[in-house]
Amino acid sequence: MILVDGLVADGLSPLDRGLAYGDGVFRTMRAESGRVRLWPAHYRKLEHDCARLAIACPAASVLGADIERILRVEPDCSMKIIVTRGRGGRGFALPARVKPTRVVASFPLPLPPAGCDEHGVRVRWCDIRLAEQPALAGVKHLNRLENVLARSEWADPAIAEGILRDGRGQVIEGTMSNVFLLARDRLATPALDRCGVAGVQRERLIALAQRVCRGCEIGPITPERLLAADQVYLVNSVIGIWWVRALEARTWRRNELTPILQAALQADDG
Amino acid sequence: MILVDGLVADGLSPLDRGLAYGDGVFRTMRAESGRVRLWPAHYRKLEHDCARLAIACPAASVLGADIERILRVEPDCSMKIIVTRGRGGRGFALPARVKPTRVVASFPLPLPPAGCDEHGVRVRWCDIRLAEQPALAGVKHLNRLENVLARSEWADPAIAEGILRDGRGQVIEGTMSNVFLLARDRLATPALDRCGVAGVQRERLIALAQRVCRGCEIGPITPERLLAADQVYLVNSVIGIWWVRALEARTWRRNELTPILQAALQADDG
Numbered sequence: 001m002i003l004v005d006g007l008v009a010d011g012l013s014p015l016d017r018g019l020a021y022g023d024g025v026f027r028t029m030r031a032e033s034g035r036v037r038l039w040p041a042h043y044r045k046l047e048h049d050c051a052r053l054a055i056a057c058p059a060a061s062v063l064g065a066d067i068e069r070i071l072r073v074e075p076d077c078s079m080k081i082i083v084t085r086g087r088g089g090r091g092f093a094l095p096a097r098v099k100p101t102r103v104v105a106s107f108p109l110p111l112p113p114a115g116c117d118e119h120g121v122r123v124r125w126c127d128i129r130l131a132e133q134p135a136l137a138g139v140k141h142l143n144r145l146e147n148v149l150a151r152s153e154w155a156d157p158a159i160a161e162g163i164l165r166d167g168r169g170q171v172i173e174g175t176m177s178n179v180f181l182l183a184r185d186r187l188a189t190p191a192l193d194r195c196g197v198a199g200v201q202r203e204r205l206i207a208l209a210q211r212v213c214r215g216c217e218i219g220p221i222t223p224e225r226l227l228a229a230d231q232v233y234l235v236n237s238v239i240g241i242w243w244v245r246a247l248e249a250r251t252w253r254r255n256e257l258t259p260i261l262q263a264a265l266q267a268d269d270g
Numbered sequence: 271m272i273l274v275d276g277l278v279a280d281g282l283s284p285l286d287r288g289l290a291y292g293d294g295v296f297r298t299m300r301a302e303s304g305r306v307r308l309w310p311a312h313y314r315k316l317e318h319d320c321a322r323l324a325i326a327c328p329a330a331s332v333l334g335a336d337i338e339r340i341l342r343v344e345p346d347c348s349m350k351i352i353v354t355r356g357r358g359g360r361g362f363a364l365p366a367r368v369k370p371t372r373v374v375a376s377f378p379l380p381l382p383p384a385g386c387d388e389h390g391v392r393v394r395w396c397d398i399r400l401a402e403q404p405a406l407a408g409v410k411h412l413n414r415l416e417n418v419l420a421r422s423e424w425a426d427p428a429i430a431e432g433i434l435r436d437g438r439g440q441v442i443e444g445t446m447s448n449v450f451l452l453a454r455d456r457l458a459t460p461a462l463d464r465c466g467v468a469g470v471q472r473e474r475l476i477a478l479a480q481r482v483c484r485g486c487e488i489g490p491i492t493p494e495r496l497l498a499a500d501q502v503y504l505v506n507s508v509i510g511i512w513w514v515r516a517l518e519a520r521t522w523r524r525n526e527l528t529p530i531l532q533a534a535l536q537a538d539d540g
Contacts, residue, residue: 004284146406
């Protein structure tokens with residue numbers, strides 16, 4: 001089901017700035033048994049991303065009503081919210097008055113790679129490098145051509161994800177996930193102040209790390225350091241957490257901390 | 271008037287990848303007296319940009335029929351074409367089979383700044399720096415948040431354009447135009463192999479420079495070199511060519527070559 005500004009719709013104005021310029025933000029969330037997991041955190045991140053682009057974020061109650069309506073029909077789904085700046089303006093200039101457009105849509109939940117909790121997933125390096133744009137770094141905005149190009153680098157369904165580096169060669173993220181490494185019972189994840197998307201699941205794992213392991217460092221991560229890790233993880237709100245069995249030629253066995261992290265993230269999120 | 275896949279429409283699927291990821295390209299052209307100026311060059315550029323993203327470009331005859339239909343009603347307008355990859359795919363992965371979406375829409379021609387041919391225009395430096403992404407450089411794709419942010423840096427209607435630099439501080443382009451400088455009867459314009467949009471009017475002025483002045487150099491341009499120029503120009507297919515009277519504190523008088531360049535670009539374009 002697709003709701004555009006609360007109405008069942010299959011149409012959005014072709015003049016919407018979301019289409020014209022990618023002038024908007026989005027969220028992809030997991031709904032189970034009629035409930036969107038981590039909704040408060042997702043809404044906070046949506047508000048934050050809208051603020052970064054000076055877009056007026058629709059009220060939580062308004063989006064919540066759209067979501068409820070979809071959940072009644074599809075209690076288990078991948079739920080996507082798009083908020084664009086709306087229609088209008090002369091070229092790139094912001095319109096003097098503009099009403100943001102909201103799209104709330106459900107999709108079937110993707111099937112995880114078979115046995116991935118137990119056996120991990122295979123991933124690869126992407127060739128394309130992420131451009132550095134501090135003004136947009138961390139924001140889940142609609143300018144996602146780099147992700148499209150990165151994901152088009154492979155077609156082998158046995159490869160679950162590709163890892164992206166920036167122009168300096170530092171590890172940043174997966175095409176659709178955030179990356180963590182475990183080394184000596186401590187997590188580390190790339191800083192995302194120059195490029196990348198700071199996801200809700202990333203934020204949650206950073207917080208969990210304080211009580212599940214010896215905390216989480218946020219900083220630069222070289223490919224060498226990733227390869228030297230005791231374990232590598234990929235997280236997002238739909239997949240949860242995957243552990244990496246193989247990054248091209250480098251392989252890992254499941255670390256003893258991995259099921260603990262999996263269980264902690266899976267636990268009730270209030 | 272707006273045509274989506276050839277039909278009068280005010281709706282585009284919210285599942286279109288053009289909205290979801292900015293996965294598409296566009297053109298903005300000038301129509302006068304029922305004819306789109308530089309149409310063959312615009313179509314070539316559209317084909318080229320589609321090829322860069324591996325999108326199947328609609329046939330010139332198909333787009334031409336949409337354009338003709340609009341021109342019968344609006345013979346003088348700004349004509350925009352958007353071609354997106356179309357609907358579908360699981361996340362960022364390209365759909366196995368996909369039909370590109372085409373949008374052809376007309377807008378009122380913008381009024382040029384009063385007396386700009388004779389008196390030039392005022393411009394400013396933008397603060398935001400363009401990110402370097404060679405995989406997308408030169409392409410007029412739908413990921414245009416940098417331009418939106420750049421254009422939002424000023425509201426003074428007396429400022430006609432903002433000039434963008436890259437992360438190294440080199441001059442790249444205007445928010446909606448390409449930049450040229452004139453020095454010792456020779457033009458120069460930034461290379462656009464790391465960022466920026468290579469427009470049709472830019473290509474045309476580079477070609478014209480061979481017979482109107484002592485050619486055009488394409489290469490790196492520092493802000494200092496721009497400020498030291500005999501004249502600075504901004505070009506695009508809708509505005510034609512503007513000469514810069516003031517770039518913040520630096521001012522110029524109209525160079526004697528300027529009306530010659532203006533006339534050459536205005537001349538019939540076949």
